Amino acid sequence: MMSDNRHPAAQNREVVISVRDVEVGFGEKTILKDMDLDIYRGEILGFVGASGQGKSVLTRTILGLVPKRAGTIEVLGQNLDELSPSERRLLERRWGVLFQQGALFSALTVKQNVQVPMREFLNLSDRLLDELAMLKIEMVGLKPDAADKLPSELSGGMIKRAALARALALDPDIVFLDEPTSGLDPIGAGEFDELIATLQRTLGLTVFMVTHDLDSLHTVCDRIAALGDGKILAEGPIEAMLASDHPWLRAYFHGKRARAVMAGGA
């Protein structure tokens, strides 16, 4: 796709997130061990792995929601452990997160949800606040009349879109998507993938996407990282995944469902 002319050679790409030797565990159990991962500017990285292997744990560790036992995480060149609270707040403005269940504030309308980070961090006039929120809502493909609805009145797909609008509220550099297409019908999921690709192009986003959706991996991800046994089993474009010999990767990318996706001409 376009990815090749967007980022030239891999060597001189800017690393946006760098995870080094990270170890995370709960109690006796170690989930991630000696974990290394780089995410480059402007790419869509698909992050796959069997359920319970710690995909969400890594995401939450990078976001600072889960403490790590060892290792370093650098985001946009800043070591997360060395940031003062105010520097951290500045950094947090530069990423947006789409949680798996949307995590929209249930007492606020969609528009108010999108405006929460804007009100908190920016000093906008009322008119701009309204216009920008509506712009984001339209950018993610919601109809304007959805703006004044409460999250409980939305369908699953609309919740994902509204949550994406909120994640994009501050024009972040990095967007974390936790299973963005889970629970959507195939058409809706396909549209959502397209949306992510379009937004990535227009806004120059770096996207970190935890997903199980083989279609998403095929169509929108520039690079895929596969997690297993607490570390990265393999990373690279989809072709590299297909060529890998690792048993789990073979099962994942050459299983019945994967073959069906391939046969479908994705």
Add this chain to the structure above:
Amino acid sequence: MAQSILAQEPQVEIEGAGDKVTARLAGHWIAENSERVESLAAEITGGADQHRMIIDLGRVGRLDTLGAWVLDRTRHELGERGLAADFANASPEQQILLDEVAYRGFQEQKVVKRSKVIDFLVDVGKTVHEAGRDLVGGVAFLGELVSALLRVILNPKRFRGTAVVNQLEQIAYRGVPIIVLISFLVGCIISQQGIFQLQRFGATPFVVDLIGILVLRELGVLLTSIMVAGRSGSAFTAEIGSMKMREEIDALRVMGLDPIEVLIVPRILALVIGLPLLTFISSIAALSGGGLTAWIYGDISPDVYLSRLKAALALNTFFVGLIKAPFMALVIGIIATLEGVAVEGSAESLGRHVTSSVVKAIFMVIVLDGLFAMFFAAIRY
């Protein structure tokens, strides 16, 4: 890094040459500089007087959706005044962003102005209507509850003994310490005040009659009911409400289980059994508190206190309080359930219904106590 962003304030130079005006932009046109972005955009609109305007983005550093939106809005506003405006020297990324953002008016939400008087009347009407609906709903639910109870009685295998015992532990057993403490203190307080007031008439010993009758007839059951409404009624509403939010109640229903039988009957049974027990404990605690204070302030020794109590109280004094307890329990349980079932999707709604469950339950408990007082007075019990 943050400093350098702020340092790169957006700037604009407007110069007219021939039949066109050029606005040369510089700096970062991003959300952090929103105020300046907006005021500069107004400058651009103001500076246009010719037919053609070029907005030159050649020296713009960063442009985000806000900057692009404001610029495109400016272009659109100039267009509405019949002035053609175009962007020049935008980088490919900036051009994509400008195209994607593409200014369009959002229709204003119409705010219908209404008179305050009418609003007030509407509010009153709604409240009355809701109160009526609550009453009908309460009676209907009482019917459902009784029919569920009958089903359980006719088919005792469906009786959930474990659930009832578990609820009894939550409602009664774990509530004992706080109820004992509060009742003891209230007993102390009325005893002390009673002694102070009765001393003036030289009727100090009658404080024992005062405490005994007041506590056994009214205070024990009232204090307990209010505490239980606050402790268990609220928990009950929150449990049912959050189960409803997560579709757990629907899950029970599609499994062929009756939510009333599974969730509500055990809780209400536990309330109906637990509240009289707690009332008894509360009364004893209040009588002990009163006795202690009477000893300290009124020189009434425990021996005298007990013998006077025995003389002042008949068995019916004790029963008047106790008879009321199961009814209070029923009212608390029904209100808590109805509020729980009324919870909708949001966290705010859950909070609102838990609050109103407690408020309504306490209100109804006091109203019911008043009705009982009239009833017992009428039958001279």
